[in-house]
Amino acid sequence: MKLLLLLACAALPLAAQSVRPRLEGRVPADVIPLIDSIVQAAAADSLPTEPLVQKALEGGAKHVSGDRIVLAVRLRRDRLEAARALLVRAGDPPPVTPVKVTAVATALSRGVPAPTVERVVAGLPAEPRAAALQALADLLAHKFDPDSSAQLILDAARLGVPHGRFLDVATAVIHEMQRGSTREVALARVRAGLPSLPAPARPAPKVVSNAKRPGV
Amino acid sequence: MTNIDPRVHEALDGERPLESLPPDLRIEAERLLEVAALLAAAPAAASVATRVMAHLAAPRPSRLRRLLEWIAQPQAVTFHLRPVWSLAVAAALAVLALFPGGGPLELGPEEGIAQFVLPASGAHSVHVAGSFNDWRPGAIPLEDRDHDGVWRATIVLPVGQHEYMFVVDGERWVADPNAGRYVDDDFGRENAVLIVRPPSP
Numbered sequence: 001m002k003l004l005l006l007l008a009c010a011a012l013p014l015a016a017q018s019v020r021p022r023l024e025g026r027v028p029a030d031v032i033p034l035i036d037s038i039v040q041a042a043a044a045d046s047l048p049t050e051p052l053v054q055k056a057l058e059g060g061a062k063h064v065s066g067d068r069i070v071l072a073v074r075l076r077r078d079r080l081e082a083a084r085a086l087l088v089r090a091g092d093p094p095p096v097t098p099v100k101v102t103a104v105a106t107a108l109s110r111g112v113p114a115p116t117v118e119r120v121v122a123g124l125p126a127e128p129r130a131a132a133l134q135a136l137a138d139l140l141a142h143k144f145d146p147d148s149s150a151q152l153i154l155d156a157a158r159l160g161v162p163h164g165r166f167l168d169v170a171t172a173v174i175h176e177m178q179r180g181s182t183r184e185v186a187l188a189r190v191r192a193g194l195p196s197l198p199a200p201a202r203p204a205p206k207v208v209s210n211a212k213r214p215g216v
Numbered sequence: 217m218t219n220i221d222p223r224v225h226e227a228l229d230g231e232r233p234l235e236s237l238p239p240d241l242r243i244e245a246e247r248l249l250e251v252a253a254l255l256a257a258a259p260a261a262a263s264v265a266t267r268v269m270a271h272l273a274a275p276r277p278s279r280l281r282r283l284l285e286w287i288a289q290p291q292a293v294t295f296h297l298r299p300v301w302s303l304a305v306a307a308a309l310a311v312l313a314l315f316p317g318g319g320p321l322e323l324g325p326e327e328g329i330a331q332f333v334l335p336a337s338g339a340h341s342v343h344v345a346g347s348f349n350d351w352r353p354g355a356i357p358l359e360d361r362d363h364d365g366v367w368r369a370t371i372v373l374p375v376g377q378h379e380y381m382f383v384v385d386g387e388r389w390v391a392d393p394n395a396g397r398y399v400d401d402d403f404g405r406e407n408a409v410l411i412v413r414p415p416s417p
Contacts, residue, residue, distance in 0.1 A: 022350075054347045055402070058379075061351040062389055064403050072402040106377060109399050110409065134377065134411055141397060167411065202415075203329050203370075211329050211370040214349050214356050 019053050027056050031066035038073055047080045048098035051105070079105045086114055090121035103130035110137040116146040123154045128163030135170040142174050144183050152187055159195040168197045224248070323372065328412035330373045332358055332382070333394065337365030339384045346380025346410070348373050353383040375414050379407040 019039050023032045035056050039049050055076045059069035083105035087096050107117050112133065120132050132153045139149040149170075156169045169190060175198075176186035190197075226232040227245045234242055277285075323329070332344045342358040345351045358367035379399060382390045391398065395408030 026350075054351070054379075058347075058351045058401065058407075059403060061345060061353050062401075062403055062405075068403060075402055106399075110397070130377075138397065164413065167413070200413075203331070207331065207370055208323070208329055208415075211372050213372045 019049070022053060023056055023060070027060035027069060028066035031070050034070055035073055038070075038077060042077055042080070045081075046096070046098075047077065047084065048102050050098075051076055051080065051102060076105075079109060082114075083108060086118060087121060090118040092121055092126075097126070100126055100129070103133055107133035107137055110141070112137050112140055113146055116140075116150050119147075119150050120153065124157055128157055128166070131163040131166040132157065135166040138167065138170040139173060142177065142183075144173070144187065148184070148187050152191055155191060156194055161195045161197065165197060165200070168200050169194070171200075172197055220244075220248075228252075323415050325414060326375045327372050328375050328414055330371050330378075330410055330412055332369045332371065332380075332392070334358060334367045334382050334384075334390070334392065335365060336367055336382075336384055336390075339365075339367065341385055342367040343383045343386075344369060344371075344380055345383055346378050346407075348378045348380070354386065358382075373410075373412045375412050378410045378412065380410055381405075381407055 018036055020032055020036050023035060027035065035052075039052050042052055043049050052073050055073050056069055059072055064072075080101055083101045084096050086104055086108075087100055092100065104117055104121065108114065116136065117133065120129060120136060124132055135153050136146075136149055139152075140146055152173070153166055153169060156166060157163065161169060172190045172193075173186050176189050177183055181189065221241055221244070223232065223237055224241050224245045227234050227237055227241075228248060234245055237245060334342055336342055339360075342360075343354055344356045344358060345353045349355050356369060356371060358369040360367045379401070380392070381401075382392060384390050389405065391406050392408035395410065397409035397411070398406040399409050401407045
């Protein structure tokens with residue numbers, strides 16, 4: 001009980017925190033109060049707020065009009081709500097965290113059909129789910145069948161492929177297709193080889209040593 | 217004193233040409249001229265005081281002055297190295313030249329490498345902006361070091377999914393043509409989607 005009280009006290013200031021300072025100078029001044037109120041309402045509704053702030057900053061950077069920015073922020077909030085509803089519908093065990101909601105919303109916005117997302121949500125626990133949805137979205141972007149693609153990723157998880165390598169499953173299928181196989185054959189061949197996969201491409205040591213941290 | 221013929225005197229004083237003298241007097245005049253030339257060429261003898269001072273020791277300069285003079289003057293420095301040590305020194309210098317900055321970059325467990333490439337010949341500047349830097353258009357520049365029209369940047373980013381676009385010449389927003397993953401940006405264009413993965417073990 002004391003722990004819950006402490007957590008509630010800690011969460012209150014976060015929920016009430018205004019995002020105006022982050023938006024000032026970056027977004028048309030006349031729409032900042034409206035965007036701030038949308039963000040505050042989302043926080044009160046336990047929805048992720050960072051995607052909303054990012055959408056507003058993106059619109060400001062691209063010199064989009066204030067009205068369109070507000071529209072895009074509202075649209076994103078609606079997608080987050082839809083993602084949360086999907087998680088509940090698929091029987092995802094609570095709590096519905098911002099990370100889970102964001103992963104589902106991103107998959108939906110990348111074109112993965114809601115029933116396919118629901119199938120993955122029902123079949124996988126939270127941690128590998130985001131990676132599974134990313135791999136699924138990659139396959140669907142190459143016009144693979146949603147159900148067959150979802151089955152492949154679920155099979156990969158069941159056969160012990162680490163979730164950090166789900167993207168490599170999708171990449172292997174796409175490469176198989178690019179070598180001349182039909183989509184069905186490409187899916188079947190990679191499925192037959194699981195859990196073994198080609199080694200992922202690694203950046204050369206010189207590339208790593210030349211990398212810079214933003215702002216440094 | 218010696219008796220010199222007055223005609224020789226006149227020749228030595230330039231009052232009469234040597235050729236007008238009889239042969240015996242002419243030889244005598246030429247000898248006298250040689251002696252005069254030798255006396256004129258001899259160095260002047262140093263005075264006694266100068267010779268004494270030369271033998272006295274000059275005052276010794278201070279240690280600091282001697283040190284400064286030693287540093288300022290060229291010195292021959294000789295190392296006696298076995299060839300194997302020379303090779304080791306050369307190898308160490310080569311490693312330092314190949315890995316400037318003290319070696320490869322250390323990545324955190326929640327960090328990965330992202331490589332951005334955009335062919336944009338004729339562009340004066342290219343930047344990348346995205347959800348990883350609050351969409352700040354001028355914060356992360358790409359470079360075209362070899363002036364082939366292909367702009368590149370290699371950046372350390374947090375692991376996860378990011379959306380981004382390129383900004384050409386500070387005003388033109390361009391989708392990454394090589395991203396392979398795209399999502400509607402809700403402003404009438406498409407953002408590229410980048411998935412940053414942790415470094416493989």
